[in-house]
Amino acid sequence: MEALYIYLIKSSGLIALFYLAYYFMLRKETFFTSNRWFLLLGLFTSAVLPLVVYTKIIMVESSSKNIDWSRIPITNSIENEPFEINWYIVFGITYAIGIILFMGKFVFDFYSLNTVLKGKTIQNQADFKFIDTTENVAPFSYFNTIVYNSSLYSSSELENILEHEKVHSDQNHTVDVLISRLFCILFWFNPLIWLYKKAILQNLEFIADNEATKKISDKKAYQFTLLKITTHENCVAITNHFYQSLIKKRIVMLNKNQSKKSNSWKYVLIIPALVAFVILFQVNVIAQExxxxxxxxxxxxxxxxxxxxxxxxxxxxxxxxxxxxxxxxxxxxxxxxxxxxxxxxxxxxxxxxxxxxxxxxxxxxxxxxxxxxxxxxxxxxxxxxxxxxxxxxxxxxxxxxxxxxxxxxxxPSVSEKEIFINGKKVSQDDLDKINPKEIAAMNVNKNDDKQEIRIITNNHRKMINENDIYINNEKVSQNELDRLDQSKIERMDVNKDDKTIRIITKNGIQYSQEKNLPVPPTPPTPPVFNIKTPAPPAFPKAPKAPKGDPIKGDKKAWKEFEKKMEDFEAKMKKLEPQMEAFDKQMGEFDKKMEPFNKEMEAFEKKMKVYEQQMEEYHSNLERERKK
Structure with missing residues (x-):
């Protein structure tokens, strides 16, 4: 769910970037068609770019640490668990409710449109379908269907209106309207998306006005028609309608001089901003020790x-x-x-x-x-x-x-390394006495040319995992407990009845590593064999052939070589029973290794999940570092 929130935040940021670029640089330009594609490209870029991630590998020093449980004072106490609110769930439910409400409004608008179109007489002309209705609605177009009430306008006014709506229909402006509505549903919480939609609809009207006046001889009559239509406010949603509340801006744009082509450089300014977005937020840093x-x-x-x-x-x-x-x-x-x-x-x-x-x-x-x-x-x-x-x-x-x-x-021997079992330093003999099946986790650390082997047994890990863990009265995960700096622990209370472990630190929570660092899975323990690893028989050394040709060379040497080869073959034949026994032992060895091999396959799958978590962790770490 956190990934969804991050995606919505990034997309909302890009929507704001494109809208502000349009508002401050392109809104007053007469590049209406170019503005249309710029605004649509902004929506699709905002949806797709947050999904594009580039990977960068950096090398880091190992910083793994283990908690020395032997140094922590333990007492018993009983405390009530504090109430916690999962804000992720709260925000998720709120977001879902918003989508359902706005989707319902969208469906209702379709129903209203269908009510207006249903049962009406359609006149086909070229690529258009005309519906002359008796209802008091503002003229509008929906794909190639144009609806109007001819009784409300004169013939010249109706001609102006139809030329305007034909442009909407011919250029498929209904698609832009539907796309903007869908983005309003997905990003309903972002106030700029509603302004973005308004900018799209307004620019479509500029396009239709500009193209319609090219086919109309009386430009002033067209403007008077715009003023007359302002009295008809009964518009159908999800359509391109002739009436718009910003009639003044449309008339201003009709009389404005064409923008200079040299001003088109403004479109390019969005590219550096997008590059900066990718560098800051879409570079996934993978750290390798x-x-x-x-x-x-x-x-x-x-x-x-x-x-x-x-x-x-x-x-x-x-x-x-x-x-x-x-x-x-x-x-x-x-x-x-x-x-x-x-x-x-x-x-x-x-x-x-x-x-x-x-x-x-x-x-x-x-x-x-x-x-x-x-x-x-x-x-x-x-x-x-x-x-x-x-x-x-x-x-x-x-x-x-x-x-x-x-x-x-x-x-190889590990006697030269320092060995810790459940936080207590032990000798090599103590390590040899442990049954491998009792080992829950084992970490090998090397810091300042000093190697340590730290082992956690199943009984010790079970004691930790069966209890709820609280640090300074805040419930934490096993991951956060493992990252706690031991030197900052003032007191730790273990309550066996409530199955809780409560830790109080000296100056707040202090972690030995970055927060939310994923924990790698524990590798499976190899099986313990009652038999030694099968050793192959000792093969005799094959005789070395003399130099030269067997016929023209040293015949005596070749006869001796043939005799040695006969002895070698006889010895090899005697080894056949031992080889059969060795093959049988290897077969038994392989059978005992099968469960371990299956566990290793499961471990490898967990490692892939861990690697993905590490990628997300380092990406978030790099993003926080650059803020």
């Missing part, structure tokens, strides 16, 4: 002996992609598949999907697509002294996929 890249780079430098980077940029050809796939297969037995390839008119890559596989050990993928050329990225393959193989996607600015796949007999 630098620490993820730095941590990954440090791990690579500390643990890896050799690193191969297969770079892919916008100018990479299909032949080069095939070569990289061949090299990955030859050097690391990794099957790289490139699909979803799209290029623009400059033959630059705009979309590509990369799938990496190595048996059942590696299954990694990455996809990037858009209308612009892709940023350069690389497939990073590294290997350390212990034979641990790591595969990751990365670039100079950001890690495209922060989850790398590591093949190693043992996980």
């Amino acid at each position: 630098k620490t993820a890249v730095q941590a990954t780079t440090e791990i690579i430098k500390a643990n890896e002996k050799s690193v191969d980077v297969y770079k892919i940029n916008k100018n990479t050809t299909d032949e080069e992609l095939k070569e990289k796939s061949s090299n990955l297969k030859e050097n690391y037995a990794i099957i790289a598949t490139f699909s979803g390839i799209k290029r623009n008119s400059k033959n630059e890559l705009t979309a590509i999907k990369v799938d990496l596989k190595k048996g059942k050990e590696i299954a990694q993928k990455m996809e990037t697509k858009g209308t612009e050329a892709i940023n350069e990225f690389g497939i990073i393959v590294s290997k350390d002294d212990n034979g641990m193989l790591t595969v990751n996607f990365g670039s100079d600015e950001t890690i495209i996929n922060q989850e790398s796949i590591v093949i190693a007999p043992n996980a």
Whole structure:
């Protein structure tokens, strides 16, 4: 609902911009047709431009913090919950009621129009339909239908009136009237939209007067007709009618000299204002943390002996992609598949999907697509002294996929880091004793070359989530609680009966991060296995073939090679039962991983929602910063 309010505010601002530009610069000009399109363009621009968003990526330092619950004093108290009004709902209901009322008025006007037209005799002439009614209504046109009462006017006056209405009908001015009415319904709360509609209708009359007088010999007689019609105020809504209350302005415009063509530069002045609107409000800033890249780079430098980077940029050809796939297969037995390839008119890559596989050990993928050329990225393959193989996607600015796949007999040690469980500092032994299934959330922070691992258990998180949280007597969400600066907490009371947690701060609420910062979803916990990760059998080393040709070369050496090959094949045959057992173990391992893989798919969907929330958050942050 907040997004709807923001859209209505932006659109209302653009409507005001176009109306003020017309009122102060174009209202007195005789560019009536150009003014018509300017006013219509203003309405459509106001509806569409707030939906156009441009994305800008900036790099920021990580500022994640966790609440140390062990440092907060806890007491018990009972307090009544304060009454709260949800203003979003109040404004939403008010807006809906306004739309219903004005839509009802719109439908009633159609009914009134149908009452006037129903059962009347129609005379067809060229592209027009004429209805000569006996009712006391002002002459009007509705699309190609023109209604008038001939008994009220002389033949010359009727001729002037019909020429005027023919212009309305021929130029489809009824469409402008209906569009302006619809915008009045949607933006009924904006007082300028009613002035905007009045400006549109008035300009249509200027157009009809200007075109009609070109076909009428007596211009003064036409003006006298305008004065006579002012006595007929019974007009039909949602139509172009000859009578208008601003007859004086119409007569002034009829006698005004044509504006100079050089004054048309005024239309261009709206463009800088629209550009400023896009820059200030329609640029979506996405922040990406630098620490993820730095941590990954440090791990690579500390643990890896050799690193191969297969770079892919916008100018990479299909032949080069095939070569990289061949090299990955030859050097690391990794099957790289490139699909979803799209290029623009400059033959630059705009979309590509990369799938990496190595048996059942590696299954990694990455996809990037858009209308612009892709940023350069690389497939990073590294290997350390212990034979641990790591595969990751990365670039100079950001890690495209922060989850790398590591093949190693043992996980890297975290004993050098500071470890906190539920806010209390613990040792590596304490961490080893925790059942992974009890972990609700785990954050890894690095500040000033100091790494911390902070873990929240299910029991602790359950205690927090089951209670309503109040900060300074104002109910807040878990997100706002996580962002509270611990040093500013004076007292925290926990009421088990009412299931409430009430926090009093020293000098008002002070957050450690910006307000409304979205909270990322918690990744699933990997399953705990009672068996070790299956290890493949130790394969014998294949003999090296001697140099030269088997026939013309060293025959003795080739005979020895053939004998070694027979021994090698015999050893490989003996390994077949072990290979079957290894395949069976891998099958069991895969079955146990299936639930975790499903949880990871659900986690990835939540991450996409979180990324959208972060985009909106940074867009609002940038907008507030520029105010």
